[in-house]
Amino acid sequence: MEDVIVVEGLTKRFGNFVAVNNIDFTVKEREIFGFLGPNGAGKSTTIKILITLLHPTSGSAKICGYDVVKEPYNVRKKIGVVFQDRSSDRVLTGRQNLDLHGRMYTMSKEEREKKIKEVLRLLELEGVENIRLNSLPEGVRRRFEVARGFMTNPKVVFLDEPTIGFDIKARRDLWSQIKDAKEKEGSAVLLTTHYIEEADYLCDRVAIIDHAKIVAIDTPENLKKSVGTMLISFQIGDKNGNGLSYFIDRVKRLDWVIGVLKDNNPIILKIEKGEGRVLDLIEFADKIGFEIISIDEREPNLEDAFLYYTGRTIREAEGG
Ligand SMILES: Nc1ncnc2c1ncn2[C@@H]1O[C@H](COP(=O)(O)OP(=O)(O)OP(=O)(O)O)[C@@H](O)[C@H]1O
Ligand SMILES: [Mg+2]
The missing domain is CATH 3.40.50.300 (P-loop containing nucleotide triphosphate hydrolases)
Structure with a gap:
């Protein structure tokens, strides 16, 4: 055409x-x-x-x-x-x-x-x-x-x-x-x-x-796909005051975590598909002094693609 x-x-x-x-x-x-x-x-x-x-x-x-x-x-x-x-x-x-x-x-x-x-x-x-x-x-x-x-x-x-x-x-x-x-x-x-x-x-x-x-x-389909196959997004509470960067540093080393899409609340991780990721993460967080307040496992949407390509959410980009 x-x-x-x-x-x-x-x-x-x-x-x-x-x-x-x-x-x-x-x-x-x-x-x-x-x-x-x-x-x-x-x-x-x-x-x-x-x-x-x-x-x-x-x-x-x-x-x-x-x-x-x-x-x-x-x-x-x-x-x-x-x-x-x-x-x-x-x-x-x-x-x-x-x-x-x-x-x-x-x-x-x-x-x-x-x-x-x-x-x-x-x-x-x-x-x-x-x-x-x-x-x-x-x-x-x-x-x-x-x-x-x-x-x-x-x-x-x-x-x-x-x-x-x-x-x-x-x-x-x-x-x-x-x-x-x-x-x-x-x-x-x-x-x-x-x-x-x-x-x-x-x-x-x-x-x-x-x-x-x-x-x-x-x-839109390809933009979403380019982010990865599966994401896990969650709000986290810092029970012992260790700091979110400590949490990120530890969670990155889990063998099913591919990368960190967003490193502040809500944190978004790129993960390998598999059973029981949500429970694994809740247990892992608890073990190192954090609590998961809400959690959601999903395929990437276009908002995630925006974040992936620009490093920020569109709301953050608009200062809101
Ligand atoms: N005539 C102009 N003189 C100086 N700066 C300008 C002029 N027109 C636009 N700008 C600046 O260029 C940038 C891009 O503006 P533009 O209007 O293209 O943005 P936009 O993507 O359409 O955003 P919005 O969502 O606000 O409509 C802005 O920082 C704006 O302040
Ligand atoms: Mg405009």
């Missing part, structure tokens, strides 16, 4: 600060590609370069073969954009916003009518299209923005943090609407998120981005 986004050595500096550091990636036709990273990782900056709103400091990016610096007008014809900051005119109705957008893209009246009908259906907005946006809930307004992103038959739709501030139900609804819309429209989607579940559920491939760099790119 054709690559609709090709990014090579892309870098953006603001003064001495490097916001995007030499990143490379490609996105295939009809793929949903996710940028997973904490606040300030450089996600929006990358999107702004790809949608031709910012010039890169160095490196190159092409959308459907068009260079974002040299051929911005051709790029814009190929894309739909949903900004991180809300960007609809709230005095207008949803339908008026969509129509205005179609006019800006010089779509004919018939084309606009047809397309509006289609995107209203895909985003489940039928029935509220003639209400002013400022009288609608935030989540519905957001869906109108996503609908607008698909208005102009784009080859690539950029969604910058599409579900930020949504509750779980609204988030899940939008996920399936995005999937349907991209299937129906045949677009590729590049979305940014700091929600692990969003990247996991929605994306064919995920780039983990941290401190302006892409540290891994793969399918």
Whole structure:
């Protein structure tokens, strides 16, 4: 399949600060590609370069073969954009916003009518299209923005943090609407998120981005697999004040422990599959003066993959 986004050595500096550091990636036709990273990782900056709103400091990016610096007008014809900051005119109705957008893209009246009908259906907005946006809930307004992103038959739709501030139900609804819309429209989607579940559920491939760099790119499945086969995660209490580093040092030497993924509460160990690990660990901890407060044996999830590649959890990375 054709690559609709090709990014090579892309870098953006603001003064001495490097916001995007030499990143490379490609996105295939009809793929949903996710940028997973904490606040300030450089996600929006990358999107702004790809949608031709910012010039890169160095490196190159092409959308459907068009260079974002040299051929911005051709790029814009190929894309739909949903900004991180809300960007609809709230005095207008949803339908008026969509129509205005179609006019800006010089779509004919018939084309606009047809397309509006289609995107209203895909985003489940039928029935509220003639209400002013400022009288609608935030989540519905957001869906109108996503609908607008698909208005102009784009080859690539950029969604910058599409579900930020949504509750779980609204988030899940939008996920399936995005999937349907991209299937129906045949677009590729590049979305940014700091929600692990969003990247996991929605994306064919995920780039983990941290401190302006892409540290891994793969399918969610492969990212999880790269962590290991089995993990054991537990909260531990230090009964005798020996210190967690003492515990870590001892537990590392158990023959079924492959490595330490996280060395503070909750501690996460990479382990060999086998029977009775949980009980073994509880006994071992007790013997050396520690108590296990809660414990869980599981296969790696995408959160673990984030930790594996960045050395911290996404919550820690966001300072929370
Ligand atoms: N115009 C600018 N001038 C100076 N610094 C900037 C500018 N735009 C972004 N930055 C900085 O670049 C870094 C990356 O910002 P960016 O908005 O790309 O992050 P992000 O991954 O989208 O994070 P968020 O989750 O906050 O949206 C941040 O430290 C930000 O403060
Ligand atoms: Mg951002």
